[in-house]
Structure formats: structure tokens, C-alpha cells
Amino acid sequence: MTPAPNGPSSSAAATMEDIELSLTPSPSSLLGESDASDHVTISFHKLIKQVPPPPPPPSLLSSSIAGPGSSSSGSAAAPTMKQILSNVSGSANPGEILALMGPSGSGKTTLLDCLSNRGIISSGTISINGAPLSKRHKRSIAYVMQSDIFFDHLTVRDQLLYTALLRLPDSLPLKAKVARVDDTINQLRLQKCANTPIMLISGGEKKRTNIGTELLTDPRVLLLDEPTSGLDSTSAVALMNVLRTLADSGKTVVTSIHQPSSAVFAGFDKLLVLADGFMVYSGTPAGSMEYFSSLGYPVPAGYNASDHLMDLLVVDAGVDEEAAGRKQKLIDHWDSETSAKTALEITEKLKQSFPVDESELQHYKKWNTSYLTQLRVLMHRAMRNSRSAIFTPLNFIKSAVLGFIVGLVWFQMEDGEKFVQDKSGLVFFNMTFWVFDSLFTAFMSFPSERDLIFKERSSGSYRLSAYFIAKTVSEAPMRIALPFVYIMISYWMANLNAHLSAFFPFLAVQLLCVLAGESIGLFIGATVLDMEKAMVIATLISLAMMLTGGFFAEHVEDYVGWVQYLSPFKYSYHACIQIAFDEDVKCDGSGGLDGLCDGSEGYAARDDVVFGVLGAEGSVAFNVSMLFLISIIGRLAAYVALRRVKDGTGRV
Numbered sequence: 252m253t254p255a256p257n258g259p260s261s262s263a264a265a266t267m268e269d270i271e272l273s274l275t276p277s278p279s280s281l282l283g284e285s286d287a288s289d290h291v292t293i294s295f296h297k298l299i300k301q302v303p304p305p306p307p308p309p310s311l312l313s314s315s316i317a318g319p320g321s322s323s324s325g326s327a328a329a330p331t332m333k334q335i336l337s338n339v340s341g342s343a344n345p346g347e348i349l350a351l352m353g354p355s356g357s358g359k360t361t362l363l364d365c366l367s368n369r370g371i372i373s374s375g376t377i378s379i380n381g382a383p384l385s386k387r388h389k390r391s392i393a394y395v396m397q398s399d400i401f402f403d404h405l406t407v408r409d410q411l412l413y414t415a416l417l418r419l420p421d422s423l424p425l426k427a428k429v430a431r432v433d434d435t436i437n438q439l440r441l442q443k444c445a446n447t448p449i450m451l452i453s454g455g456e457k458k459r460t461n462i463g464t465e466l467l468t469d470p471r472v473l474l475l476d477e478p479t480s481g482l483d484s485t486s487a488v489a490l491m492n493v494l495r496t497l498a499d500s501g502k503t504v505v506t507s508i509h510q511p512s513s514a515v516f517a518g519f520d521k522l523l524v525l526a527d528g529f530m531v532y533s534g535t536p537a538g539s540m541e542y543f544s545s546l547g548y549p550v551p552a553g554y555n556a557s558d559h560l561m562d563l564l565v566v567d568a569g570v571d572e573e574a575a576g577r578k579q580k581l582i583d584h585w586d587s588e589t590s591a592k593t594a595l596e597i598t599e600k601l602k603q604s605f606p607v608d609e610s611e612l613q614h615y616k617k618w619n620t621s622y623l624t625q626l627r628v629l630m631h632r633a634m635r636n637s638r639s640a641i642f643t644p645l646n647f648i649k650s651a652v653l654g655f656i657v658g659l660v661w662f663q664m665e666d667g668e669k670f671v672q673d674k675s676g677l678v679f680f681n682m683t684f685w686v687f688d689s690l691f692t693a694f695m696s697f698p699s700e701r702d703l704i705f706k707e708r709s710s711g712s713y714r715l716s717a718y719f720i721a722k723t724v725s726e727a728p729m730r731i732a733l734p735f736v737y738i739m740i741s742y743w744m745a746n747l748n749a750h751l752s753a754f755f756p757f758l759a760v761q762l763l764c765v766l767a768g769e770s771i772g773l774f775i776g777a778t779v780l781d782m783e784k785a786m787v788i789a790t791l792i793s794l795a796m797m798l799t800g801g802f803f804a805e806h807v808e809d810y811v812g813w814v815q816y817l818s819p820f821k822y823s824y825h826a827c828i829q830i831a832f833d834e835d836v837k838c839d840g841s842g843g844l845d846g847l848c849d850g851s852e853g854y855a856a857r858d859d860v861v862f863g864v865l866g867a868e869g870s871v872a873f874n875v876s877m878l879f880l881i882s883i884i885g886r887l888a889a890y891v892a893l894r895r896v897k898d899g900t901g902r903v
């Protein structure tokens with residue numbers, strides 16, 4: 252069996268405790284975990300991770316003068332891989348906090364990514380109680396990433412409850428799930444902010460909510476990437492106390508940390524120090540000071556041990572040769588082979604204590620909840636989140652005031668030749684504003700949500716298709732609510748067409764056009780990962796579609812004219828013009844329909860001739876079908892694009 256949870260510094264840390272934790276771990280079986288053991292040791296042996304080097308920035312010389320394919324050396328040698336982890340070995344036991352330290356870029360996050368099975372290792376082994384790390388361990392390992400990404404409009408309790416509903420098995424009664432959420436709130440001292448929207452809570456509360464989200468499934472191993480970054484020292488100590496208590500309850504805690512205070516540093520059970528992906532130390536925090544002293548680097552009197560450690564390893568590139576030499580000496584001096592041997596021995600011992608149960612492997616379920624549960628919970632969450640984000644009083648006021656302003660500008664237009672051009676102008680303006688609004692909102696909401704989906708999906712919360720269906724179905728009514736308010740006001744104030752038989756189809760087409768714009772925005776947001784690039788692309792695409800939409804230019808050259816066939820503006824404009832002018836237009840001598848009325852009065856220009864003058868083509872049914880197609884194909888394409896991208900962070 253693994254050692255009893257009782258790390259060397261646990262009692263010392265307990266005296267610092269100012270909080271009382273009531274950890275009541277649920278039985279693993281209840282939570283749908285596949286690990287038979289409640290205590291898990293994670294060991295890793297000779298981990299190496301290599302990544303392809305970043306592509307060289309395009310240079311003027313190579314692209315325009317020297318020509319394609321040329322390089323400065325003139326040879327096309329295969330690029331050498333960049334090694335970001337080199338022979339890293341170690342282990343963390345239940346009841347222990349293993350701290351990963353090292354300067355920025357030393358490989359701490361990469362190591363945590365690998366230990367959580369989210370990053371691919373080039374060679375080496377990671378074992379859970381002696382068994383190779385695999386997908387079935389997903390639910391027993393929780394990974395609290397550095398960034399606290401949530402739906403900001405949800406409250407802390409909502410966030411935890413939705414996570415519980417998505418990650419805890421269907422077989423667990425709702426009451427038990429709610430109780431688990433309450434436990435987590437108490438455990439992490441989140442009572443004060445439980446009903447506050449996440450966007451209004453403090454950094455420390457956000458971090459604890461992030462940890463709470465991962466703790467709901469009662470994981471056996473907790474990995475945390477820089478949990479104290481951005482927190483003041485008191486909040487950092489309080490957070491470390493929480494981790495201490497979690498470790499004392501039998502969990503295995505591995506955390507990366509930059510420069511802990513003396514109190515926090517002393518609270519770690521084990522330390523693994525990295526520099527440039529190499530190990531420079533592994534052992535107890537106290538032992539580290541002895542070790543570095545023995546190499547001629549004692550801690551100066553009155554100096555914080557962890558600050559000293561970082562001072563030894565941080566090098567200003569190209570400036571400090573002495574520091575670079577010192578770092579290299581520390582790397583060369585560490586005996587990675589002995590660390591590897593120890594890790595291997597631990598793994599072998601555990602392998603004998605925890606033989607792998609083959610039937611367990613076969614019965615491993617990828618998801619804890621059914622498709623229907625995922626769909627239901629995700630729809631509820633998307634609705635609640637978008638309701639808070641979109642249904643703000645400010646948004647309603649904006650829509651109503653805009654409708655009012657537009658109504659005043661185009662106030663009470665009469666039926667007749669005089670107002671034909673004004674009416675067509677109003678039709679086009681409506682679409683432009685609201686389609687842009689939905690396109691840009693959809694595309695901007697997506698990149699942040701995309702990171703959240705990757706985070707949640709990597710812990711096995713739900714299927715991507717369930718998320719996508721839930722998002723697109725539940726947000727649609729929200730998306731069209733604001734344009735609805737606007738049209739209700741502007742349409743009647745402007746008197747576009749006084750017949751209800753024209754108003755309702757007009758409203759439906761305009762709202763459908765808004766949804767088509769949203770689809771295009773979703774597609775761009777899912778396809779282009781870089782926000783800045785996506786913004787440029789979205790602007791260019793939407794302007795090109797607007798310009799070819801039929802209002803500004805009727806005769807567009809073929810080489811650019813094809814864009815109009817993808818433009819929701821065109822189909823919506825053509826359909827709405829036909830709906831708005833559902834009767835023959837009376838000539839009034841105003842000259843609004845020159846060539847048709849010829850300045851005469853009383854003659855009614857036939858409506859289909861008016862359509863020709865305004866450039867409206869195709870039947871209403873055809874144009875509406877095209878809008879449907881764009882809405883559906885845009886969403887499907889966004890889904891496919893999202894599937895293609897493996898990791899929202901771009902890490903491998």
C-alpha cells in the first residue's frame with residue numbers, strides 16, 4: 252500500500268490553519284471513477300518533451316528579393332526539435348504537496364500538462380499507482396489551470412452546480428449533487444461570494460472557484476498551475492492552507508509556484524526545481540538549502556530561501572555570463588539518473604501493490620452523464636449565461652432608443668412613389684446594423700468560450716456536439732430579442748407597411764438574417780484562433796457582403812460579385828423589399844420612381860416593376876431558404892472547425 256497521508260510539514264501547516272475544512276470524500280464508485288484506490292501516487296520517469304521550433308518570421312529578403320525557397324544558408328536542413336523537458340523524474344504521494352519551482356520558461360506548465368495527460372510526451376513514462384497514465388485516469392486527476400476561465404455572468408454557485416450536473420454520474424441523486432456543491436463552497440470558504448456573478452469576485456475567490464470546480468468530482472490527484480499568481484501574500488498563504496488540508500485528507504497535490512513566501516515554501520513536502528527543462532533539485536525544501544550550500548551557494552542571512560533559489564537560476568539572456576555559468580553548473584551537477592532510478596523503483600513497487608484490473612479497463616466510461624443530460628444542462632447554462640449577458644437593461648434601452656431614433660428619421664412615410672427609396676434605405680439599414688451586431692458578438696464570444704470548452708472537455712465533461720447544439724439552440728431566442736424590440740418600434744414609427752400581413756413576414760426575415768449573421772460570426776470565431784486576425788477577417792468579410800448585398804451597387808463585376816451569393820444581406824434585402832412593397836406603388840409626381848412614373852400622378856407602378864428598380868430578385872421563398880441555408884451551413888462549418896482544433900491554447 253502507499254504510505255499513509257502524513258507529510259513532514261503537515262502538522263506545522265496545520266498550526267497555520269485559520270480555516271476549518273470539512274472534507275467528506277465521496278466513494279470513488281459513486282463518482283464514477285475507475286480507480287479502485289482512494290490513495291494515488293503519481294510517478295514519472297525520464298520524461299522528455301520535444302516540440303517543433305516555431306516557424307521563422309517571414310523576411311522581406313527571402314520572400315520578395317531572394318525568392319521563395321531560399322534561405323540564408325542556402326540549405327534546406329530539417330529543423331531541429333526544441334527540447335522543453337529533459338529527463339525529468341519524480342513522484343508525489345497521497346498526503347503530500349509536491350512543488351514545482353523554476354524560472355519562467357523552465358517547463359513547469361509543460362510538466363503539469365503531461366502529468367494531466369493533456370500534453371504528449373516524446374519519451375518516458377507517467378504512472379498512476381504503477382499503471383501507465385491513460386484516459387481512464389481522467390476523472391481521478393484534476394488540473395487547475397493557471398487562467399481562471401468561466402462564464403463570467405454565472406454566479407459561483409451556478410458554476411459549481413452546472414459542473415456537478417455535468418461531471419457527477421446520472422445515478423447520483425440531485426440532492427447529493429447539491430450537497431456536494433455546498434460542501435465545496437464551505438470547504439473553500441466561498442460562502443460570502445456564492446451568489447455573486449464570477450465577474451465581480453476577487454482574484455483569490457476566482458482561484459478558489461477554479462479549484463472547487465475541479466474538486467467536485469473528488470479527484471485523488473490535484474495538479475495546479477501557479478495557483479498563487481496574482482494573489483497578495485495573505486491570500487496566497489490562505490490558498491496554500493487549503494491545499495495543505497486537501498493533501499492531509501489523502502489527496503496528492505502537485506503545484507507549480509514562482510516565488511513562494513518563506514511560510515509557503517516551508518509548507519511543501521517536496522520540491523522539484525527545473526531550469527531550462529532540466530532537473531536541478533528534487534527533495535525536501537530544507538534539503539534544497541543544504542544542497543545548494545554544499546555547491547557553494549548558501550542562503551544569505553535574512554534572505555528568503557525561495558528567492559535565493561530563483562536568484563541562482565534566473566539569467567538575463569546575453570547579459571549575465573556568470574549567472575549562465577552557474578545555472579549550467581547546477582544543471583550538470585544534478586544526478587538525474589539517480590532520480591530516475593528512485594522513480595522507477597517506486598513505480599515498480601506500486602505496480603505490485605495495485606495490479607491492473609482488466610475488467611475495469613473494459614468498463615471504463617468516457618462520459619459520466621448521458622447525452623441527454625449533457626444537452627439539458629448545457630442548454631440551461633447557455634440560456635442563463637446569455638440571458639445575463641444579453642438581457643441587460645442597457646441593451647434593451649439601446650435597442651429601444653435606436654428603434655426610436657430610426658423611427659424619427661424615417662417618421663411616418665407615406666405609401667407612394669415619394670418614399671420608395673427611403674423605405675428601401677430603411678430596410679437595408681436594419682439589416683446592416685443587426686447583422687453586424689450578431690456577427691461580431693458571436694465571433695467575439697467564441698474565442699473565450701472556446702478555451703473554456705477545451706478545459707471542460709479535457710476533464711471529460713461533455714461531448715462537443717452536445718455543447719454546440721445547446722449553444723446554438725438556446726442562444727438563438729436571446730440573440731433575436733433585441734432586434735425584435737428595435738423592429739417593433741422602428742417599423743411602426745416609420746410606417747414601412749401598415750399591413751400586419753407584411754409586418755410579420757418582414758420581422759421573421761430580418762430576425763432570420765440576424766441568425767445567419769451569427770452563424771458566420773461563429774464560423775469565423777471557431778476557425779481563426781488569433782483574435783486580432785479574426786477581427787480583421789470578420790470586418791473584411793462583413794463589409795464585402797454588405798457592399799455586394801444589392802443596395803449600394805447593383806452591377807457588381809464577376810470577380811467580386813460571387814461574394815453576394817454568400818451574403819445574408821442580399822437575400823434578406825431582396826425578400827424584405829418584396830414584403831414591404833406588397834402593393835402597386837402610387838405615382839405622386841415627386842420623381843421618386845423616375846422612368847416608371849415619369850412625373851405623372853395617379854398612375855400606380857406595378858410592384859414587380861418596383862422590385863426591378865430596387866434590384867430585388869428571386870421569390871421571397873427562395874431568399875428565405877437561402878437565409879436558412881446560410882444559418883445552418885455556417886453553424887455546421889463552425890462545429891467542424893471547432894472539432895479540428897485540438898487545443899484552444901495552441902499547446903501540444
Ligand SMILES: Nc1ncnc2c1ncn2[C@@H]1O[C@H](COP(=O)(O)OP(=O)(O)OP(=O)(O)O)[C@@H](O)[C@H]1O
Pocket residue numbers: 302303305333335353354355356357358359360361362901902903
Ligand atoms: N507548444 C510549444 N511550442 C514551442 N515551445 C513551447 C511549447 N510549449 C512550451 N514551449 C516552451 O517551453 C518552455 C517551457 O514552457 P512552460 O510554459 O512549461 O514554462 P513555465 O515554467 O511554466 O513558465 P511560466 O512560469 O512562465 O509559466 C518555454 O520556453 C516555452 O516557450
